[in-house]
Amino acid sequence: MKIGYPCVNESLDCTSGATFRLASYSDERVELAVAANLQCLQRILEYNVTNGLRFFRIGSSIVPFGSHPINTFPWQTRFAAEFQAIGDYVKAQQMRISFHPDQFVVLNSPSTDIVQRSIAELVYQGSMLDLMGLDSTAKLQIHVGGLYGDRDLAISRFIATYQELPEAVRRRLVIENDDRLFSLRDCLRVHEAVGIPILFDNFHHECLNHGEPMAEALRLAAGTWHPERDGVLMMDYSSQQLGERKGKHTSTLEEDLFREFLTHLHGLDVDIMLEIKDKEASACRAVSVLRELQLVAAETTALS
DNA sequence: CTCCGTCAAGGTTAG
């Protein structure tokens, strides 16, 4: 079991997502930003290893405008060595990496322009994993997309687009159940059609489900991951922020709820991404909880 | 230096 957090480390004084405005685009700024972002990414990964955090979601803007036509800078070749060095470190430390392209990536949109831009973004993010030399257990997670007033049609459009994706994207792509539109059950329909793994989000499942108990939902999602090709089930973990609208993520890990959730695993191996406001602070507390329960190793290699 | 409006991109829902 690996524990992680998304994109941003609040303890370090650097960001791996430095960017700039489209209006001030230049190749030179891309080069400077990518160099700084990769350097920071390496520092974040080292921090993670020191703290027993072996799962990390890299932010989408390592390369500013990475899939925008304005960006013709050959960053893939210019930074090939840097990406490879990071990938070597990830592999040496047995870490797991993912990306989560944001809301603008919608594969089931009725607009061919939006679909094409979405595919370009997936190609860009997937190519970073390729440059790192990571296998297909490193994933790109997205949601099924929009509803457009017809769930069946929306799902069939996703399936049709998925089947046309470049193999480099398809081998990494996974879908996540969301909290309002496409439930675990909907994702299972997509899985049955094309075999895509389902990244399980416990909090979204609490917000939107069809009565499947948590343990059953975990079992169903885990069954969509092919062990050799995909690795163990990836999941996002969060809980409700009390007093806020339904779906609002908690600001810090509620340890009692986390312990309660863990009882539903029944020995299932999962890699857990904590989608919680205070980032690595909560992730470190989750690691402590798991060590008490002896679900992760007690020692961290970097402290030797 | 600090403040704050604004930033590539989509879609849903409330009003």
Place this chain on the structure above:
DNA sequence: CTAACCTTGACGGAG
């Protein structure tokens, strides 16, 4: 039909 929301940081012009 239009505006707010999601979610969030940080860019960069203004003062």
